[in-house]
Amino acid sequence: AGTGPRSGVGTGTHCPYCALQCGMTLTPRPPGGARVGPRDFPVNEGALCQKGWTAAALLDTPDRLTHPLVRHRRDEPLRPATWEEALDLVAGRLRELRERHGPDAVAVFGGGGLTNEKAYLLGKFARVALRTSQIDYNGRFCMSSAAAAGIRAFGLDRGLPFPVTDLRGADAVMLVGANVAETMPPFVRHLRRARDRGGLVVVDPRRTATAELASLHLAPRPGTDLALALGMLHAAVTGGHLRRDYVGTRTDGFTEAWRIAARWRPEEAERVTGVAGADQRAAVELLAGARDAYILTGRGTEQHSRGVDTVSGWINLALALGLPGRTGSGYGCLTGQGNGQGGREHGQKADQLPGYRRLDDEAARRHVASVWGVAPEELPGPGRSAYELLDALGTATGPRALLLFGSNPVVSAPNAAHVTRRLAALDLLVVADVVPSETALLADVVLPVTQWAEEEGTMTNLEGRVLLRRRAVPPPEGVRGDLTVLRELAVRLGQPAERFPDDPEEVFAELGLASRGGAADYAGISHRRLRAGEALHWPCPEPGHPGTPRLFLDGFAHPGGRARFTPVEHRGPAEPADAAYPLVATTGRTLAHYQSGAQTRRVAELVRAVPAPYVEVHPDTARRAGLADGDLARVVSRRGTVEAEVRCVPGIRPDTVFVPFHFPDTGRANLISNPALDPISGMPEFKACAVRLTPANEE
Numbered sequence: 001a002g003t004g005p006r007s008g009v010g011t012g013t014h015c016p017y018c019a020l021q022c023g024m025t026l027t028p029r030p031p032g033g034a035r036v037g038p039r040d041f042p043v044n045e046g047a048l049c050q051k052g053w054t055a056a057a058l059l060d061t062p063d064r065l066t067h068p069l070v071r072h073r074r075d076e077p078l079r080p081a082t083w084e085e086a087l088d089l090v091a092g093r094l095r096e097l098r099e100r101h102g103p104d105a106v107a108v109f110g111g112g113g114l115t116n117e118k119a120y121l122l123g124k125f126a127r128v129a130l131r132t133s134q135i136d137y138n139g140r141f142c143m144s145s146a147a148a149a150g151i152r153a154f155g156l157d158r159g160l161p162f163p164v165t166d167l168r169g170a171d172a173v174m175l176v177g178a179n180v181a182e183t184m185p186p187f188v189r190h191l192r193r194a195r196d197r198g199g200l201v202v203v204d205p206r207r208t209a210t211a212e213l214a215s216l217h218l219a220p221r222p223g224t225d226l227a228l229a230l231g232m233l234h235a236a237v238t239g240g241h242l243r244r245d246y247v248g249t250r251t252d253g254f255t256e257a258w259r260i261a262a263r264w265r266p267e268e269a270e271r272v273t274g275v276a277g278a279d280q281r282a283a284v285e286l287l288a289g290a291r292d293a294y295i296l297t298g299r300g301t302e303q304h305s306r307g308v309d310t311v312s313g314w315i316n317l318a319l320a321l322g323l324p325g326r327t328g329s330g331y332g333c334l335t336g337q338g339n340g341q342g343g344r345e346h347g348q349k350a351d352q353l354p355g356y357r358r359l360d361d362e363a364a365r366r367h368v369a370s371v372w373g374v375a376p377e378e379l380p381g382p383g384r385s386a387y388e389l390l391d392a393l394g395t396a397t398g399p400r401a402l403l404l405f406g407s408n409p410v411v412s413a414p415n416a417a418h419v420t421r422r423l424a425a426l427d428l429l430v431v432a433d434v435v436p437s438e439t440a441l442l443a444d445v446v447l448p449v450t451q452w453a454e455e456e457g458t459m460t461n462l463e464g465r466v467l468l469r470r471r472a473v474p475p476p477e478g479v480r481g482d483l484t485v486l487r488e489l490a491v492r493l494g495q496p497a498e499r500f501p502d503d504p505e506e507v508f509a510e511l512g513l514a515s516r517g518g519a520a521d522y523a524g525i526s527h528r529r530l531r532a533g534e535a536l537h538w539p540c541p542e543p544g545h546p547g548t549p550r551l552f553l554d555g556f557a558h559p560g561g562r563a564r565f566t567p568v569e570h571r572g573p574a575e576p577a578d579a580a581y582p583l584v585a586t587t588g589r590t591l592a593h594y595q596s597g598a599q600t601r602r603v604a605e606l607v608r609a610v611p612a613p614y615v616e617v618h619p620d621t622a623r624r625a626g627l628a629d630g631d632l633a634r635v636v637s638r639r640g641t642v643e644a645e646v647r648c649v650p651g652i653r654p655d656t657v658f659v660p661f662h663f664p665d666t667g668r669a670n671l672i673s674n675p676a677l678d679p680i681s682g683m684p685e686f687k688a689c690a691v692r693l694t695p696a697n698e699e
């Protein structure tokens with residue numbers, strides 16, 4: 001992370017990428033660009049990573065979409081169209097498909113990078129204007145396991161239930177499956193004390209840049225994290241570190257959870273995970289011996305077909321050590337996408353209404369329906385989760401049309417070749433985006449929309465703090481805001497225009513009303529308060545309320561105020577390595593790129609840093625496969641093949657290969673990933689699938 005002077009000139013705003021939502025300034029540089037400058041903000045204190053410093057390049061990328069594109073047949077090229085033509089075409093086809101096949105013939109897919117206002121209006125558009133139950137979003141692939149486990153344990157999911165800056169006081173921090181030194185570098189500054197005191201523990205099958213900083217690195221086989229959590233819970237209890245007072249007064253369910261963990265001596269966990277029993281005990285002692293300690297999870301431990309149970313395993317350990325709900329200690333999950341927190345609160349999820357309410361809760365339906373001016377029985381019920389939805393597209397019983405906002409599933413969804421075929425089988429694919437992403441290039445209609453610094457909107461960062469991203473530069477001529485697009489479509493589908501406002505401040509005010517009384521209550525937050533610089537973490541139920549930076553200090557959100565242990569049993573990955581596919585592939589991110597790479601692959605400096613896909617392999621594994629550093633390799637799973645350059649790194653487990661998932665074409669990591677879903681969260685198993693490794697020129 002670079003640092004600069006404490007303040008810059010220009011408009012104070014926030015980074016377009018990850019959930020840290022670093023503060024920055026943007027100064028227009030006519031005719032179309034801008035310059036990023038530093039800005040003092042608590043989560044980043046003026047520092048930005050390489051992606052943040054180069055973010056202005058997104059504003060004048062040469063292939064920016066500036067007019068709608070349409071085609072009437074898939075074998076025709078996309079051609080420029082007016083907005084009237086494009087919107088009339090979409091609305092007409094949607095009406096036709098609904099009449100012929102019913103409302104669930106139309107599906108909506110959103111994104112964790114959309115502002116709160118967009119996420120909210122998208123959910124309302126789906127349920128009110130389209131009356132479809134078929135809506136979900138790419139955050140299902142990101143935060144869903146941690147969210148479900150958090151609700152199960154604490155009655156509420158807010159990624160970090162404390163400000164990021166609280167971590168500065170910690171003597172010990174354990175990061176599980178989170179490579180923050182690459183994914184959100186400015187975050188590392190908050191771990192300085194733990195690191196200096198020898199209290200930084202990192203759990204990751206790779207010796208990542210973050211693991212390099214740690215005093216203790218535990219490298220489990222991919223897909224065995226729950227066994228590790230059970231072994232460490234065993235070590236905590238048998239080592240005399242169980243906080244009996246806390247467990248007795250603030251939690252329920254320890255006995256049932258211990259009944260399973262009692263079978264997992266650290267040596268038994270070592271047999272499954274490969275992590276030495278002594279290291280498991282040492283990690284527990286570091287956490288238990290610290291005055292203030294935190295356990296933080298990331299996608300590495302969550303993106304599994306038993307991801308919810310795995311996170312519960314880590315939460316059980318945190319509860320046994322008495323960490324959650326205490327000042328200066330805690331458990332949290334590190335949200336990934338820019339609005340990964342807000343994106344899961346306002347109703348673009350298949351099973352959810354605004355305010356983090358359940359769609360099958362009668363009282364919630366009544367409340368939200370009254371805000372929307374419709375009858376509760378008009379609201380559809382829960383729909384399919386993200387992968388199930390993509391998998392059903394164009395099938396006899398699935399949706400015939402898809403409206404897609406802020407997502408690029410051709411690159412980012414698991415089993416990507418299959419998903420691409422399903423998208424191609426649709427009668428109508430509409431993509432609203434900023435650039436011609438790989439998914440937009442498949443569409444029948446492409447709608448060019450504003451981005452980040454060209455529009456006002458709020459984001460909720462990983463600590464539940466609601467931020468105002470300000471408009472710093474004018475949008476290019478010809479693009480429209482997503483809110484305007486939704487309003488225009490809603491009107492064409494027979495909705496009154498006033499039901500779909502397109503002013504972000506007005507939409508946010510309505511979102512506040514809809515969220516009132518829910519878990520994520522935004523009713524007291526307004527653009528005006530945010531513009532005035534107030535730091536507001538939800539819940540914030542009234543206009544005079546100061547917000548809630550720290551949750552659970554007086555009790556957890558379950559009735560009775562106690563947290564719950566969950567009895568969880570280890571089960572390995574859905575697709576273990578075998579004789580035909582002897583290695584385990586895991587996917588993830590690299591410093592220079594973000595998500596599907598649709599943005600960062602258009603920034604010259606980031607492309608120079610990491611121009612092409614690669615596969616990280618242990619030198620011994622490479623040698624056995626007949627490969628050397630720099631060779632082109634094939635990584636083959638039961639679903640597909642990735643071609644990428646070999647990078648030999650001694651810090652990765654010899655039974656594991658790593659492929660970053662930011663690249664298209666033959667380097668698409670998700671060609672190999674396994675869509676086995678967690679039964680609770682619907683999270684696919686991105687982090688463990690069986691593969692074999694061969695030279696690319698070998699048949």
Ligand code: SF4
Binds near residue numbers: 019021044183185
């Ligand atoms: Fe900060 Fe994340 Fe942006 Fe990097 S990508 S500058 S860590 S918000």
